[in-house]
Amino acid sequence: MHPFSLERPRDLAGAFASGAQAGRNDAPIEFIAGGTDMVQLLQEHVRRPDRLVSLSGLLDATIELSPEGLRIGAAATMADTAAHPAVLEGFPVIAEALLASASPQVRNQATIGGNLLQRTRCPYFRDVGYAACNKRAPGSGCSALGGETRWNAVLGTSQSCIAAHASDLAVALVALDPVVELRSASGQRTVPLAEFHRLPGETPHIETVLEPGEVVAGILVPASPIARRSHYLKVRDRASFEFALVSAAVGLDLEDGIIRDAHVALGGVGTKPWRVPEVEAALSGAALEEAALRQAAALATQGAEPRGGNAFKIELMQRAIVRAIQTAGARA
Numbered sequence: 001m002h003p004f005s006l007e008r009p010r011d012l013a014g015a016f017a018s019g020a021q022a023g024r025n026d027a028p029i030e031f032i033a034g035g036t037d038m039v040q041l042l043q044e045h046v047r048r049p050d051r052l053v054s055l056s057g058l059l060d061a062t063i064e065l066s067p068e069g070l071r072i073g074a075a076a077t078m079a080d081t082a083a084h085p086a087v088l089e090g091f092p093v094i095a096e097a098l099l100a101s102a103s104p105q106v107r108n109q110a111t112i113g114g115n116l117l118q119r120t121r122c123p124y125f126r127d128v129g130y131a132a133c134n135k136r137a138p139g140s141g142c143s144a145l146g147g148e149t150r151w152n153a154v155l156g157t158s159q160s161c162i163a164a165h166a167s168d169l170a171v172a173l174v175a176l177d178p179v180v181e182l183r184s185a186s187g188q189r190t191v192p193l194a195e196f197h198r199l200p201g202e203t204p205h206i207e208t209v210l211e212p213g214e215v216v217a218g219i220l221v222p223a224s225p226i227a228r229r230s231h232y233l234k235v236r237d238r239a240s241f242e243f244a245l246v247s248a249a250v251g252l253d254l255e256d257g258i259i260r261d262a263h264v265a266l267g268g269v270g271t272k273p274w275r276v277p278e279v280e281a282a283l284s285g286a287a288l289e290e291a292a293l294r295q296a297a298a299l300a301t302q303g304a305e306p307r308g309g310n311a312f313k314i315e316l317m318q319r320a321i322v323r324a325i326q327t328a329g330a331r332a
């Protein structure tokens, strides 16, 4: 492991003054929260900061429901968020995505802010034995192109990077149109989560719209019938402690068995948490019948570029959407 110093500022102003950045491999000073992703990457030499600046105790960990919606502080743990009564009752897709993530030990330690900033599970990114990885070493190439692609994306890819976004929570959240609260030395701003993560394009090492020194302070999720009748379906190689091959987050507004409005997001297939507006438009006014759902789900594959070992995701994503809608639709 590259030697580093760990700093514990007394307040956020101190953290901002440190010059730390989030989510950039080339940053010599980085933030750390629960450490569950960061420490793995340090151990594997994927990240080599000289200084780590702890956000522990500096950010809000409260989870509260107000007329504006559900606010989750960035320092809330995955475990506390998944178990919160307001989440379980009004936002089941969030609780289900969290409970399908990692392990109880990791969920007790990992924060919601860190979850959104976790790095990809592309095996070539996490193994420095492979020199070519544009995300880890900009301009070095991409070992996944022409290599093993089972874990990689089919939507939103570029010639520079086809890495899938790894977070289950981000997929569930993006289906609910939340905003992310960002803070820095110069103040506060909000960004829709749908615009928070960037497509890889030619700069896959820049994964979010965070400015240097900015941190995630919280997430505000609007309450809605969509959020109440929602479901997260995760398909993976084993039933626990495994990342998604494909996942589907859905929320439905139903009347007499007819879909008035549907929100659908996909995981495991996109280079960022992936909404499918074409599918949502086709579901509007549809009955909860398999043929109609299947027809709408087929639109999710528009623009998909499977490469070798991940072609199976084309069929799997459609089946996941249909199953997730059927499960959400059966909810009271």
Ligand SMILES: Cc1cc2nc3c(=O)[nH]c(=O)nc-3n(C[C@H](O)[C@H](O)[C@H](O)COP(=O)(O)OP(=O)(O)OC[C@H]3O[C@@H](n4cnc5c(N)ncnc54)[C@H](O)[C@@H]3O)c2cc1C
Binding pocket: 021, 022, 023, 024, 030, 031, 032, 033, 034, 035, 036, 037, 038, 039, 040, 055, 059, 074, 078, 100, 101, 102, 103, 106, 109, 110, 111, 112, 113, 114, 115, 116, 117, 118, 166, 167, 168, 169, 214, 215, 216, 217, 241, 242, 243, 244
């Ligand atoms: C064994 C294992 C299995 C896992 N399985 C899953 C899974 O199935 N599904 C899933 O979704 N995830 C999974 N994860 C990932 C896990 O959810 C993340 O590691 C965790 O959420 C990261 O949170 P953290 O607080 O520990 O972040 P850290 O590791 O401390 O930080 C991660 C990144 O976020 C940045 N950061 C942290 N907080 C902030 C903030 N407030 N503002 C700005 N930047 C910040 C850090 O600088 C760093 O770049 C797994 C992790 C492990 C170790």
Ligand code: SF4
Binding pocket: 120, 122, 123, 124, 125, 132, 133, 134, 135, 136, 141, 142, 143, 144, 145, 152, 160, 161, 162, 163, 204
């Ligand atoms: S897909 Fe992206 S993360 Fe994976 S090797 Fe290629 S550049 Fe690196």
